[in-house]
Amino acid sequence: MRSSLRTRVVRTLAAGALAIGVAVPAAFPVVAQDELILRVGTDQNLKVLNPWSSVTYADYEVYQIQYDTLVGWGPETEPIPAFAESWAPSADGLTWTFKIRSGMKWSDGTAATCEDARYTWQTVLDATAQEVTLGSDYLPPYLTSAGLKAVSCTDPQTFVVEVEFANPLILQTYVPILPAHIWSGFTLDQIGNAQAADYFKNEPPVVGTGPYVVASWESDNFVRFVRNEHYWGETGAADEVILQKFESSETMVQALKNNEVDYVRGIQPDQFDALKSEPGIKVVEGAANGYTYLAYNLYPKPIPDGGASTNALQDVAFRDALNYAIDHDELVDKVLGGYGTAGTTQVPPFHARWYVPPANPRTFDIAEAKGRLDAAGYLLDAGGKRLDKEDKPITLRMTWPSSEAELATVAEFLKEWWGELGITVQAAVTEDDTLYSLLLLPEAGGTADWDTYLWGWGGDPDPTSLLRIFTTDEIGGLNDTGYSNPEYDQLAKDQVAALEESDRKAIIAKMQEIWYRDAIYDIPYYDSELHAYRTDKFAGWRNQPSASGTPLFVFGYGGYTALTDLAAASPSPVASPSPGASAAASPEPGGGTATGGDNTMILAAGVAVVGVLAIGGIVLLRRRSSGGPAVEEDDDE
């Protein structure tokens, strides 16, 4: 019978494939050959090889591994020699002279000289002068905010940089030095405009001076780096590095447990907890260089067809009172699973040198909040609703971007707490790009039709970018709230120009004090970075900075070059000397991990399902032998 033969053939093939599929994991080890490969997992897109288009941590990591910046970052994020061996400022601080490392070669063997540095930095100057957007425009600000004016090479080993004003930012430029002999043939449009017909994607084989360079890739799937034979320093134990994209942190964690990947970045708190008790896996909680925030619309002028729904938001006493009704510790516990720090000022504690906690931090105290509201003139009406000074009941809209789903929980809590104060909160999620447009102030052509919103900021090696957000210049740019304070603006300028660290710290401390007092935002928490890695292949994992950082996805490629081959080391078990915020603890009692019993139940259920389907299949195959009895037609009419 035609159909049954076909069916049987297909079934046999399927069964065969199934059998092979089962045999494969046993027969073939996951790591092939004797190459030592470091496999790193991320849930961010891997579509960018041209550094100018970098946006995400993953994009930055891709170019960090391959290229040197002019000055690098050491184990405590202090400046160390990279492309430049040494440097010195002039007496007035307006000219810097960098000595380029001699004998350095690009991965294709060409000599790496001052000309490459000059070309790279000049590209930024040209783009700024011609007002061309260079890729994503994330990299040029590192040079422009350091006041870059001109660059030149007096000889192949001497790089001279002129700046508009004295400042230390020139040593923290996160811009990769690119090979002039490859890149200089392209126009600004070709390297900066992804829509250009002849856009230069910088596809492999990539030429860089770093320890590894990209040898092959599949867009949005993986990027494969191989050892750079011409690297000037000590390369790490890994022969290859593979950066692999995962659709979700869940598949990533699974892969880590199944030894399909060695390092993962960006996992959930529950997964982090579960991994703590996994043998051979170490978890690390890194302080984040950034924070989640709740912003208030305090734009001081009325906006037709838009603006905040109540003038109360412009009153600092009102905002201050509201901030007393936010329980930061509860949010850290519930939303982050405990992996975070309660929020205070606009400089995250990650910046250990600059962070200054407020002298009188607010506590979570509903009674205090109510008292302050009453004292400020916001009284309750007969129905228990809080009225503003125009005698309108206060209803605050709250929104957050759809890309940050956990903010919904924060909103739920805020709604509850502020509800106790008599303030109604209307909470709804908004698509990311709609939110961007929604927030625009009149200076940027928008109507700022919002009251409060939740989002986050990520920082740079230097806190300047985070401090600058609240200046008057940024209104129409990143300053959505409309906050304008001449004192703050002046301090922002001063702190960049301060060359003495103690001076600078004092200025930044004052900025934090003003900011906290004026309650422009409330910062619920500084979320931690949650990473995990296997300890059975590589040793030498080193957190950067050692007290609060993670090994990879930090500044520079130090985490990669520090790795050693565990198999080649002495047989003593590697006890990682670095602290990190966690150790492999014993399983938490009553915690969230599945016990063996649960797994058995699932297994039993699974076997039952498979059994049923198998029975059906077998019976089908035996169908041919029996003749057919007449079937009863029970179609009633």
Add this chain to the structure above:
Amino acid sequence: MTTPTITASSLRAERWRLRARGARDFAGRFAKRREAVAGTIILLVFTVFALFPDFFVGPLQTAVTATGGRLDPPSVHPPLGTDNLGRDMLNRTVHGTRISMAIGLLATVVTVVIGVLVGIVSGFVGGRTDAILMRITDFFLVIPTFVLALVLAPIITDIVGPGVEVLGIRMTLIVIVIVIGITSWSSTARIVRSQTLSIRERTFVDRARAVGAGGGWIMRKHILPNVTNLIVANAVLVFAGAVLTETVLAFVGLGDPFSPSWGQTLNEAQEGGAAGLGAWWWFTPPGTCIVLVVLAFTLVGGALDDVLNPRRRARR
């Protein structure tokens, strides 16, 4: 033998008697099918849950009022475990019934209304109207409805404005209802149209036309009652499809985080890594409910179809 007097009231009474007998026949035939009865019972149970969730499990637990620890496995209490915010799964699943069923119901109403309207008008009027309407219907049948749904959601949200409640249902859910309605009406329209076409040719319609009845009157009084059986059977299946579609849309992230429909809970479970953590109690209760409800609707719908439309041919 005396001729019985025919009065309006006696005609009405006679009609009611016929209807009652028809209903009894139907009930009898329906009850003979075991799967139909099982399906009906399941649906009744869920309807009760949907109407009175507080009675069974108390008020909905939010992140703020959660009683349990993170991801507690099922035990004596909580019987179905908790999710990552400590909310009781039994509580959330039962409350989710109302939302999932409400969305399903509303979406079905929208779908059936549009579909029946288009189907009857198209089938009855015929000619160019029919051609145009069928072109539009075919078009909607061809569009990948899921991608269309993904695209329509932000557009409609933009039009109606976010963060507002209508009849106690949040706007984001109304958007889902509209989206499902827009993407599902075409198959109903097709079915109704082909039935209308066959009814149109029957003699009683010709007679009505001969007597001078207008198109609208004929559509209302003659065609509509005769497609009702078909619509009912179809509507039940549409309901099942609507629940499934809502689940998938919520799973992809278009749901409302404040309303724990089953799809939304599954989405949270997926995002939170439930399968990888072994926290099967996070997604099994809503998953099981979805399967049960859709199964029940399918069984009932299939049985209704068999009983009400005994000679239905599955032709194009």
Add this chain to the structure above:
Amino acid sequence: MSIRYVGGRVASALITIALLILINFVLFRAMPGAPERIAAGRHPGVTAETFANIRERWGLDKPVYPISIVGEPPFVEINPENQFARYIASTLTGDLGVAFSGAGQSVAEMIGAAIGPTLLLFGLGELIAIFAGLALGAYTGWRRGGAVDYVGNGVSLVLYSMPYFLIGMIMLLIFATTLGWFPTFGMTTPGEQFASPLDQLLDLLSHLVLPVATVAIGLIGQYSILMRSSVIETLGEDYVTTARAKGLRDNRILRKHAFPNALLPAVTLIAINLGYVVAGAITVEVVFNWPGLGTLTVEALEARDFPLLQGIFLLLSVAVVFANLGADFIYGYLDPRVRT
């Protein structure tokens, strides 16, 4: 099959495609929000100029339609340079544009890279489901009332009621997490150097099993129910009763009469079903980290990448149109009633 039939069907398909191209454009432009803001993100240094530049690059600063309404005479303004014209012209020449979120890749490239994995996954899944489902349905339809009928039908109904991703999550939990038999993500082990093509094939196979099983299981339920009711109906036809009365053996009746006739509506419905399979594609691919069209669609939506979304949408719709056309032809070939 008459020329008129073929011609009519093809013409109808072409009109539908033309409409699709039109609607495609309008739909995605109606989406609110600004893709240039997503692409640029929020970072110190990103200014209004950056957005303006990006908009210009993507042609978003041009008027959308060829004609715009203005508030003063002549009340209508003709825009020779507009996004609509650009879109139509490029689509007709096969150029689907450059994706906003692809960092330089063209839409055709991105879709091309994603289409292979999706076809592989769904092609295999559909094939298995068709054979197994139709066979199961035929058997249970033939042997109504037996134990296999109840069990098979019951299992089919349950599977039919489950969303695909739920099946996927369960498979992942059982076979990948708990038993560790299969890898948990992706299509291949990344960056691996394989000793031989056979190794590569085996690696691919091991990644393929769970996703294909998920798709197949999800579809088997549908197809078997379909086939079952179709067979039951066919068996009630007069010619089957006649054949039995004439003394023909049951197997022969099944093979020569009932089965081919029952196949007809099943085939048609399978073709039409392809449109709905797309919904499953997206969710299954998300669960298994499968680098196909589904994953691409979800990401494109998040990034408001119009060109990419338009390209995918067009591709899928046209595929369904062709599938329906194919079903029409098969139907026309198989069903003698249509040939006149």
